Amino acid sequence: MRVTFLGTGTSTGVPVIGCTCDTCRSSDPRDTRCRPSVAVRLDDGTTVLVDASPDLRAQALRHDLDRVDLILLTHSHADHVLGLDDVRIYNFRQRGAIPCQGDARTLADVRRMFAYVFDPRTPQGGGLPQLSLCPIGGPFSFGRTVFVPVPLRHGTLPILGYRVGAFAYLTDCSEIPDSSWSQLQGLDVLVIDALRRRKHSTHFSVDEAVEAAGRIGAARTFFTHISHDLRHEETCSTLPDGVALAHDGLELTVDETTPDSALAAAAVQLAAMHE
Numbered sequence: 001m002r003v004t005f006l007g008t009g010t011s012t013g014v015p016v017i018g019c020t021c022d023t024c025r026s027s028d029p030r031d032t033r034c035r036p037s038v039a040v041r042l043d044d045g046t047t048v049l050v051d052a053s054p055d056l057r058a059q060a061l062r063h064d065l066d067r068v069d070l071i072l073l074t075h076s077h078a079d080h081v082l083g084l085d086d087v088r089i090y091n092f093r094q095r096g097a098i099p100c101q102g103d104a105r106t107l108a109d110v111r112r113m114f115a116y117v118f119d120p121r122t123p124q125g126g127g128l129p130q131l132s133l134c135p136i137g138g139p140f141s142f143g144r145t146v147f148v149p150v151p152l153r154h155g156t157l158p159i160l161g162y163r164v165g166a167f168a169y170l171t172d173c174s175e176i177p178d179s180s181w182s183q184l185q186g187l188d189v190l191v192i193d194a195l196r197r198r199k200h201s202t203h204f205s206v207d208e209a210v211e212a213a214g215r216i217g218a219a220r221t222f223f224t225h226i227s228h229d230l231r232h233e234e235t236c237s238t239l240p241d242g243v244a245l246a247h248d249g250l251e252l253t254v255d256e257t258t259p260d261s262a263l264a265a266a267a268v269q270l271a272a273m274h275e
């Protein structure tokens with residue numbers, strides 16, 4: 001499968017409005033960061049969008065995102081869901097609703113934030129995004145591909161990361177719960193939150209992300225949800241081998257087969273969650 005980073009910035013995007021710091025004025029295109037999202041093009045030709053950022057329209061145009069077959073939401077913060085109205089065009093072209101999965105809290109927030117979409121009294125003239133909201137209860141299949149939700153802590157908020165095959169996407173986290181580590185074994189590519197150098201209450205700092213990446217031991221690790229405190233080139237030169245900042249437009253090829261060990265770990269964890 002092919003993973004495309006549509007956005008690797010924190011909630012403000014980079015450059016930050018009105019800021020004149022070195023990163024915000026940098027001429028290196030890797031220092032320009034849209035709000036965070038990835039597209040995963042599966043081997044069967046379908047496309048999975050992880051989060052719908054407020055920059056979705058521009059991201060889709062830039063990266064030729066010509067279809068979306070499944071939307072996975074990590075949580076309901078504005079930088080991850082405010083692009084949902086832009087999926088209308090995929091509804092028109094694909095002639096149907098798009099399944100949209102997340103945890104129950106996230107989907108409840110989406111219903112509230114986009115109340116007009118789910119209100120039968122809304123006039124249909126302008127077109128509404130058609131989303132089939134499906135809560136996630138554990139690992140699930142989409143076509144031949146298995147997706148494993150990975151519970152994370154974003155400050156005190158429980159949110160989801162996702163694993164598919166040898167790829168895991170863990171945005172917006174400040175803690176990986178004990179029971180989630182076993183779901184992250186045998187990764188080729190780990191994507192993990194690293195906001196800035198200084199500590200933050202709801203995001204990993206660079207040092208915390210390096211430590212987590214070392215414990216997970218993926219072959220390649222990329223940081224995302226990056227603030228303007230971090231310049232691409234300068235920061236990458238300080239990171240351990242195999243660890244780098246992601247950047248908008250970065251594309252990776254990863255094996256989409258999920259090993260049985262990760263599925264077994266997810267099943268154990270799910271049982272623990274329901275106890």
Ligand SMILES: [Zn+2]
Pocket residue numbers: 010011036077079080172225
């Ligand atoms: Zn975020």
Ligand SMILES: [Zn+2]
Pocket residue numbers: 015016019020021022023024228
């Ligand atoms: Zn700045």
Ligand SMILES: [Zn+2]
Pocket residue numbers: 075077154172
């Ligand atoms: Zn968030």
